[in-house]
Amino acid sequence: MRWIRENALSLTFMTLFVLALAGQAVAGMLEFNDQQLVNGLQPVSLLAYVTSSPFAVDVSENWQSEYLQFLLFIMLTVWLVQKGSPESKQPGEEGPGSDEEQLVGPYAKPRSPAWAKSTGLRLHLFGNSLGLTMGTVFVLSWLAQSVSGLAAGNAERLTDLRDPISWGAYITSPEFWNRSLQNWQSELLAVLSMVALSIYLRQRGSPESKPVGAPHSETGTEG
Amino acid sequence: MRRMRTALAALALLLAAGCAVDTAAPARAAARFHTAVAAHQDEAACAMLTRQAARKLPDPGETCATALGDLRLGPGGRVTSVEVWGDDAVVRLAGDTVFLHRFTDGWRVRAAGCEPERDLPYDCALED
Numbered sequence: 001m002r003w004i005r006e007n008a009l010s011l012t013f014m015t016l017f018v019l020a021l022a023g024q025a026v027a028g029m030l031e032f033n034d035q036q037l038v039n040g041l042q043p044v045s046l047l048a049y050v051t052s053s054p055f056a057v058d059v060s061e062n063w064q065s066e067y068l069q070f071l072l073f074i075m076l077t078v079w080l081v082q083k084g085s086p087e088s089k090q091p092g093e094e095g096p097g098s099d100e101e102q103l104v105g106p107y108a109k110p111r112s113p114a115w116a117k118s119t120g121l122r123l124h125l126f127g128n129s130l131g132l133t134m135g136t137v138f139v140l141s142w143l144a145q146s147v148s149g150l151a152a153g154n155a156e157r158l159t160d161l162r163d164p165i166s167w168g169a170y171i172t173s174p175e176f177w178n179r180s181l182q183n184w185q186s187e188l189l190a191v192l193s194m195v196a197l198s199i200y201l202r203q204r205g206s207p208e209s210k211p212v213g214a215p216h217s218e219t220g221t222e223g
Numbered sequence: 224m225r226r227m228r229t230a231l232a233a234l235a236l237l238l239a240a241g242c243a244v245d246t247a248a249p250a251r252a253a254a255r256f257h258t259a260v261a262a263h264q265d266e267a268a269c270a271m272l273t274r275q276a277a278r279k280l281p282d283p284g285e286t287c288a289t290a291l292g293d294l295r296l297g298p299g300g301r302v303t304s305v306e307v308w309g310d311d312a313v314v315r316l317a318g319d320t321v322f323l324h325r326f327t328d329g330w331r332v333r334a335a336g337c338e339p340e341r342d343l344p345y346d347c348a349l350e351d
Contacts, residue, residue, distance in 0.1 A: 039351075052309065161337065
């Protein structure tokens, strides 16, 4: 019970994620089968749909943009600040910070992670592991989007009695960039809203907000 | 280490088998369709069409077989290339391009007698 309480945030998001993905699978299959009937083709089962390229491209195009959003947020906040935002460091604190501030190498505490106490490549990898992981998942899911988008797009082109295209032609096609950019713009707007609105607005009790009574000009404090 | 290499090889084989696309079946279906047309077995050829194509082909009062015979499709010839994406395929023959769709009972012809129109849809004598 204590374990559930201590991990309630992750567990809740995991549950919501699974429910939303399942809902997307069912709704996507119903829409796909509706189009199949229009084209005089057979409806597909849920299993066939969730292993198909149309489902894969819809999932991966959203995943890549989310991971890109967090990659940019994590990396840009190292070097850029926003006065008054709880998401930002104080102006003047831009950069990766000193070893003393980051508690690494000789400044590591007894309970610091083992790799934080090391030096060289291990320390560099661990010190950038969050950004590297987000970046890797972004690249892989964008690659998955390009492959599944090519497969789904070519199946659609054949339905329209058109020749299929190559992967190279697909990743320079308007469809690939439309799918990518329509997701990117919404993610970038969401981050901008979070950074800017949190200067002037509050959510009592949330660590994503400043304390209700904190001045608008106060930067980097979380309530 | 050897066990890991064996496991990786088995995984690669499984993935290759899972991702392998069967191009032979649509090629056979397209060739069979053109063989039937060339032999004037129009009813047999009509049975290889998708239900929608077989329904759209004849004018009122006409049968599918009569309408198909009237199209006078040229010979298909040998298969030069096959592309399969999902449940759809295009089979290029020496004398024609044929579009097919995979149903639970096998590949059926959606369009035949097709001429390319640059990046636009093919112009087909028969289509669903």
